[in-house]
Structure formats: C-alpha cells, structure tokens
Amino acid sequence: MEAKGWISGDESAKEMLGRVLSRARPFLLLPPLHRVPLRPRNVLEIVGPSPSAKTHLLIQAALTCVLPVDWNGVHYGGFDGFAIFIDLDCRFDIFRFSHLLKLRLASGSVSEIDREQNNNTIKRSSIAYDEELYTLCMRRFSYVRCYDSFEFLATLKTLHYRIQKEKAYGNCVHMLLIDSIGAFHWIDRASTCLPLRGSNRKSHSVQTVLETVVQEIRKLLLLHPMLAIATKATLFGNRAMNEAKWNLRKPDTSYSQIGGITALQLPYREYMPSAWQTFVTHRILLRPSDDHLAVSDDQNHSVYFSEWLLPSLSFLDKFIVKEAGVFLVA
Amino acid sequence: MAPLKSLEQEYPILDSNFQSFCASHDIFSVEDLLLHDLYVLAAFAEQESSSERLKQGIAQVLSIIDGQHQPWLNGIELLEDAQRNKHVLSTGCEGIDLLLHGGLRVGQLTELVGPSSSGKTQVCLLAASNVAKKHIGSVVYLDTGNSFSPQRVTQFICQHSDPAIDQAKHRTLQKVMNNISCKSVFDIFTMFDVLHQLEFNLRSQMQGGDCKVQLLIVDSVSSMVTPILGGSGSQGHALMISAGYLLKKLAHEHNIAVLVTNHTVGGDGGISKPALGESWKSIPHVRLLLSCDHGGSICNVSILKHPSMAVGKAARFMIHN
Numbered sequence: 001m002e003a004k005g006w007i008s009g010d011e012s013a014k015e016m017l018g019r020v021l022s023r024a025r026p027f028l029l030l031p032p033l034h035r036v037p038l039r040p041r042n043v044l045e046i047v048g049p050s051p052s053a054k055t056h057l058l059i060q061a062a063l064t065c066v067l068p069v070d071w072n073g074v075h076y077g078g079f080d081g082f083a084i085f086i087d088l089d090c091r092f093d094i095f096r097f098s099h100l101l102k103l104r105l106a107s108g109s110v111s112e113i114d115r116e117q118n119n120n121t122i123k124r125s126s127i128a129y130d131e132e133l134y135t136l137c138m139r140r141f142s143y144v145r146c147y148d149s150f151e152f153l154a155t156l157k158t159l160h161y162r163i164q165k166e167k168a169y170g171n172c173v174h175m176l177l178i179d180s181i182g183a184f185h186w187i188d189r190a191s192t193c194l195p196l197r198g199s200n201r202k203s204h205s206v207q208t209v210l211e212t213v214v215q216e217i218r219k220l221l222l223l224h225p226m227l228a229i230a231t232k233a234t235l236f237g238n239r240a241m242n243e244a245k246w247n248l249r250k251p252d253t254s255y256s257q258i259g260g261i262t263a264l265q266l267p268y269r270e271y272m273p274s275a276w277q278t279f280v281t282h283r284i285l286l287r288p289s290d291d292h293l294a295v296s297d298d299q300n301h302s303v304y305f306s307e308w309l310l311p312s313l314s315f316l317d318k319f320i321v322k323e324a325g326v327f328l329v330a
Numbered sequence: 331m332a333p334l335k336s337l338e339q340e341y342p343i344l345d346s347n348f349q350s351f352c353a354s355h356d357i358f359s360v361e362d363l364l365l366h367d368l369y370v371l372a373a374f375a376e377q378e379s380s381s382e383r384l385k386q387g388i389a390q391v392l393s394i395i396d397g398q399h400q401p402w403l404n405g406i407e408l409l410e411d412a413q414r415n416k417h418v419l420s421t422g423c424e425g426i427d428l429l430l431h432g433g434l435r436v437g438q439l440t441e442l443v444g445p446s447s448s449g450k451t452q453v454c455l456l457a458a459s460n461v462a463k464k465h466i467g468s469v470v471y472l473d474t475g476n477s478f479s480p481q482r483v484t485q486f487i488c489q490h491s492d493p494a495i496d497q498a499k500h501r502t503l504q505k506v507m508n509n510i511s512c513k514s515v516f517d518i519f520t521m522f523d524v525l526h527q528l529e530f531n532l533r534s535q536m537q538g539g540d541c542k543v544q545l546l547i548v549d550s551v552s553s554m555v556t557p558i559l560g561g562s563g564s565q566g567h568a569l570m571i572s573a574g575y576l577l578k579k580l581a582h583e584h585n586i587a588v589l590v591t592n593h594t595v596g597g598d599g600g601i602s603k604p605a606l607g608e609s610w611k612s613i614p615h616v617r618l619l620l621s622c623d624h625g626g627s628i629c630n631v632s633i634l635k636h637p638s639m640a641v642g643k644a645a646r647f648m649i650h651n
Contacts, residue, residue: 050611051635090578091615093637094408138405145400147579153364154398161392162402186609190568201356202365212365219369233612292642302641321640 027079027174027227030060031328032306032317036282040174040225043217043279045181047232047268048286053304053321054231057286058085058177059097060326061229063104065175066140071133076104081174082166086155087145088183101137103324105129140171149184149209156216163224176220178230184209185235185271207273214279230280236269283310289318303329333359341390347380348387360398363391412437415585419467419545422460422486423453425647426631430616431639434587436544439578439613442591443604444620449629450591451477452649453620454547457589459486462509467544470528471512472521474553478512489650509541518554518569525576532584543586548577550591552605559607567609574613590614604634611635 011019027038038044046054062085067078085092106129142162146152163173185206192205202208217228267285270277284306291303301320307313318329334349334357355371357363368388375384403411418432427433434440434457442450455478458469471478487506488499515521532543555573558566581588592610597603604610604617611617617634632644 049608051641055637089612090575090582091612091637093615094405094412096638097405098409099638135406138409141405142402143404143408144402145582147400147575150361150364151399154395157364157368158392158396158399161396180612183612184571186564186567186571189564201358202362204361204365208365212367215367233608235609300640300642 029064031326032319033057033061033284035308035313035317036311038227038282040227041221042281043221043228043230044282044284045230045232045280046284046286047234047309049234049268049288052286052288053319053326054233054286055089055091055179056321056326058179058229058231059100061175062097062141062177063101063137066137067104068133068136072130079174081172082140082142083175083177084159084163084173085141085143085177085179086152087143087179088152089180090145090147092143092145092179097141098138099323100325101134102129105134105137149188149204152184153209153212153216156213156220159216159220160223163220167224173224174226176217176226176228178228180233181213181230181276182232182235182272207275210273211275214275218279232272234268235271280310282308284308337394341394343383343387343390345387348384351375351378351384360391360394364395368392419457419461419587420464421453421457422464423456423647423649425629425645426453426618429618429631429633429643429645434545434589435615436585436587437582438615439574439581439588439590440616440618441604441614442589442618442620443594443634444591444622445594445602448620448622449649450620451549452482454549454589454591455479455482456486456649458510458545458547459483459506461545461587462506463487466509468509468511468541469545469547470543471510472515472524472546472548473512474515474548474550476514477549480507483507483510515554518558518573521548521554521573522576525573525580529576529580529584532580543584546577546580546586546588548588548590550593552592555606555610567607570606571609571613574610578613 027040028034029038033044046057048054062083064077065079065081065083067076068080069076069078144155146155166173188204188206188209192203220226221228267287285308286304286306289303289305292300301322303318303320306317306319319326320329321327334344334352337344337360338346338349351374352358352363355366355374357366357371368391372385372388375381375388378384416435416437418430418435420427420433421430442453444450454471458471461467462469484503484507487503513524515524528543528546551573555566555570558569560566577588577590580586593605594602595605604619614635616636619632619634620629622629628646628648630644630646633639633641635641
C-alpha cells in the first residue's frame, strides 16, 4: 500500500504548472526597467552615480505596485499590493510621490500623460483624480527611514511580523524597496574595530552587517514572495577617469594587473562585499549623458543612459525625467 | 547598545539564565543580537532545559529591537506631516526663492556650492536675517571662517523698515538680533558637540514659544571636512557622512531647514566641481551652484540637484547693499 503511494504521485504536470505559473506572475515594470521580466524573489540592483534618477525609478516602481489593475472601468495596470520603502538616504520627497500618483490617476495610462504633457504644462491645482483611489494607494505605501545600520537591521528583523500583520488584513506585499544600500558604507567601514572579548564575537563591520542584511532579506523573500529593488550610489567616481589620472601621476607603477582583469570590466568600482554581490540577481546601471533634450522653450532635460549589466544586454536605453515621471527617448 | 545585563532590571525575563545562554553563543549586548540569526538562536534554545523561558526572552528582545528603529508611516501620514510641518522659508532673495518655488524647505538640507567670493556667505546672512525677522523663528549660525557680520545683518534687517520711529526700530532690531545665535566652530568635533547639544535641547524642549529654531546654517562645512578627508583611512569619510546624517536627522525630526556651504575644486578638464567628493553628493537634498560676475552685483544660481526639479535650471539675483 505504501509503495503504491510512492509511485502514484501527488499531482500531474499540468496541475503543477497551473499552480506555479498562477502565483509567479512576472512583473513587467515601466521603462527603462521593461526589458527584463522580473519575478517575485528577484533582487534588482539599480546602480549609478549621483544624480542619475535612481530614486525616481524606485518611486515609479512603487506607484506601479500600489495601483490596482482596474478601478471604475479605467485600466491602470498596477500590481494591486503594498510597497515597503526603507529609506536609508533619508531624502525621500513625499510631495513628489503624491504629485506623480495624482498625475497617473488623472490620466489612467502612462502614454496619455506623455501626450498631454507635450501639449501644455499641467497645473497642480487642476488635476482631476479619484480621491478614494488616491487615499487607498497612499495607504498602501509603507515608509520607514533609518539613520544608521543598527536601525536598518532592527527594521529588517521586525519586518516579518509587520508583513504578517498586513496579511492578516488581507493585504499582500509585492515589493521591498531600499533606497541606497551603500548609504552607511563609510561609517561601517570606519567602525571595524579591534576584536572584542570572546574570539567568536561578531564585530560590527561592513562584512558582518551586510551578511546579516542579506540573510534577513533572503528569509523575508522565502516567507513572503516579493520583488526586492535596491539602489546603490557609486562612491568612487568614474573608474576609467580615475585610472587615467593615476597613470599620469605615477608612470613607473605598472598597472598591468588592472588591465589584465578579464572579469567583468565595470565602469564603476564595486565596494559591496561578495555576500551582497552574489545575492543580487539583476543589475542595471544608470548614468547621465552629456546630451540635453529640449522639451519646450524653457525646459531642458538631461538625458540618462540605462544599461542592463545582469543579464548583460548589449544596448543602451535613453530616458529623461519629466514632470510626470520617467520616459524613454527614442 | 545596551549590554543584556543592564536590561534585566526592566525586563525580568532576561535573567541570568538567559544571559548565560546568550553568552554561550557569544552574544553580550543588543548589538550582537542584531548581527545574529534569531531563528537559529531559538532553535538552539529548543535544546536547552528551560526552552520556554528562553524563547520568551527572545520574543522580549525582539520587541525591544522593534523600538529601536524609526516608526513606520504610510503615505497619508507622511503627507500630513509634510504639509503641517515642512513648510518653506523664504531666503529674502527673490531670484533664489523663485528658483526654489518659495525658498528653503524645512526638513531638507540645502547646499550652496561656489568658488570664493561668489556670494555664499551673503546669501547665508540674508537668509538668517530674513528668517529671524519674518518667520519669527530663531536661527543657529555655525561660523567656521569668522565671516559672520552683525553689521551686514543689521543692514539687511533695517532695509525695509520705516525710518521714522527710532525707538521702536531699535527694539525690533534687538529682538530680531537676539533670535540669531552665532557660534564659532573651527573643527568637526566641535561641530558634533554643538549639534548634539542642540539636539538635546530640542528634544527636552527647553526652547518654548516663538523662539523655536527654524534655520540652521553651517558656513562652511567643507572647511571643516576637507582637512580630515584624504589619506588611506576611512575615518575622514565616516565623519563627513555622520555629520551629514546628523544634519538631516535634525532637519527632519525637529523641523528645521539646514543650509550649508561648500567650495569648489578643480575637476577634469579644468571645469570646477564641488568639493567633498562623490560620497557627499548623496547627502544634501538640494544642491545649488552660485557664481558671481567680477565686480558686478548680479549673481547666477543654478540647480545641481533637486528632488523634483530639472538639473540646470538657473536664475539670476542681486543682493542689495
């Protein structure tokens, strides 16, 4: 009897695919994040110098997350869930978020906003939007700010209970957004102190903090399938330019070892420990270009490049940041 | 972070048995607990004889940790707080106010970048006198280069007032000048002292009524940070970032507008760029570039970074004598 149970199986392949595919719907985010479909439990890292519109991409992703799919006959195409925003940079502007949400609600879909914007500038007072939906979406946005690594770790450790509480009300969390994972890098680096009493005691350093962060986020993603997006600022400037400077100043030092690196030649210097680097499943690089796009007579928007590093796609997207959000430039 | 021993008084469940269990896993303080996996610890606790009490202790510690971070807010609560507390302070300079849609925003750190004698200190003095006079709030001015000039502030204040009544004018002037508190700081450690003292005062609410601090000016932050940057250690950068976060915390938690100045250094190709490097770029909310025509009184200000405005937007302004 028992042996027969082993052979007969739990479910057919069709049932299994039906179960898995209905849950793991790939997220298709707005441009420039649209090239690669992202699934829950993916970890996307948006890396770029300051300023390169990284926080704007996070805001756009958060808006897409909190909007419903349909409401009162209008199709918004959102993911209808909660978004959790951990602000380590402490520079989040709620007015900008609220304004972008109102513009999205007023026009229903993104393409309409673009057309309208090209015709005239949108006055803040004259936007007509659904109040009830606006309040619902704003309530789905959970925000916390952290002023140092300890507060960040404390937040991550207690996040599981918070998400469980929301689930009890029937709300599910679809996104975890972290603004600037490298915010406390210098402070943690300088706190690496002498080994403490007890040789196995974990000392506070960049390594241990980030290992714990990765551990906690990994556990969270296992228990609650969501998409994690983190921004990272490049702290060390443009690598190619720095190397050129160093080469000029010290001509006798051989930099052959730098040229000999056959691994991925990143245009920036990676400072995160390997625990974080291996945890990230997708990576996109943003950088400002020298071009400016004249949208109207008085407005000159700077054009940014976006390049997918992981998976490595070979072309660049160009985008600008207008009043209504991020838009691709052909 | 508190050692576990000191928490025993307030939370009797964290008794000596719990402390010795934690010590066997090299955990002596709350900080160590933050770096440890608590589920693994609970699994170890299962194997002990007093597992129930130990697990209750871990749950208690988790609730202590829950009080260690800032409160969670949703979008509506954030917006309400911003609309109620984070208003805009006019700088007294029309060109800058127009560019920034009103002026310096409370809760944000604004940075003025410019070469020497581009008008940064003048703008700071003008903003200080304007806030002290019009917004009935007090100003804290941290001066690193002995550039604070009470005569200039008096000039700005008395500019628009009625020259007729001398007695009343003198009293108003005294009251306004009393609202500006100027401290000389010459190194970063003194600045930390002053800022921590200010934070302590604000938290214990020793300042009452209409003398609430509205504006904090640091002129200039780069002259304090530049001497400690550089070299192979990371201490300089860590101090700079800590100072930046302390300023941002003061701005947000106590509803103050913070204005700092920074100078420029030579960059690639001879184009000047702001000092303090890449890491500082993520600290200020708003970065403005000032430049002044030689000999003229007309200055240019342009946006280097702003949370909701395009980079490169510029305006001209003039500071009257």
